[in-house]
Amino acid sequence: MKKFEEKTLSEEKIFEGRVISLYHQEVELPNGKSSTREIVKHPGAVAIIPITEDGKIVLVEQYRKALERSILEIPAGKLEKGEEPINTAKRELEEETGYEANEWKHIQSFYTSPGFADEYIHIFVAKGLRKLENSAQLDEDEFVELLELSVEECLEELKKGSIHDAKTCYAIQYLQLLNKN
Known part of the structure; x- marks a missing residue:
């Protein structure tokens, strides 16, 4: 287990472009509550x-x-x-x-922006x-x-x-x- 891990409960691809994809995720927080995340996936x-x-x-x-x-x-x-x-x-x-x-x-x-993107x-x-x-x-x-x-x-x-x-x-x-x- 990763410290402060947020477990993905559901994920929906909102957009797929030439460079990035955008996902909307429902996550379970470390305290058991849920929240949403908007994640940009980038190829690097x-x-x-x-x-x-x-x-x-x-x-x-x-x-x-x-x-x-x-x-x-x-x-x-x-x-x-x-x-x-x-x-x-x-x-x-x-x-x-x-x-x-x-x-x-x-x-x-x-x-580059780990708060919302995975670009490395x-x-x-x-x-x-x-x-x-x-x-x-x-x-x-x-x-x-x-x-x-x-x-x-x-x-x-x-x-x-x-x-x-x-x-x-x-x-x-x-x-x-x-x-x-």
Whole structure:
């Protein structure tokens, strides 16, 4: 038994989309009472911290409809069924930036919003970048612009509000800690 476990009494799929599914659950709480939960099921994702030879981070600027604005982010993408995270990371780096990397390191995996979603994201550092002449293309509904910024420049963008997502904030803090050690 898991501490504070909530037993699922019933579950109904409310929505199934290309990326997520939404479920409504009736649960029994640890105290014996019941409650409801709305759960988002997600296939998982990867994010890449691409670092250039001169120590800059390759970021993508992308419009995010949920926010109704553009933000700066590290490259990322969703896992395809049965795909290993490292393979997703390599594919997404090429598609979103036109780069490939000689050196890959997995640094962390975490849940993005465990209060309502099961999305699990794997963070990789990519070094030894090389620009490809014929790289994979972005998905037809993706539009991005590349930027290469130092950690200090990323901190300025964070203060200005251009960086808002957890994975990119995590990446900046990770690199700050590396620079201090």
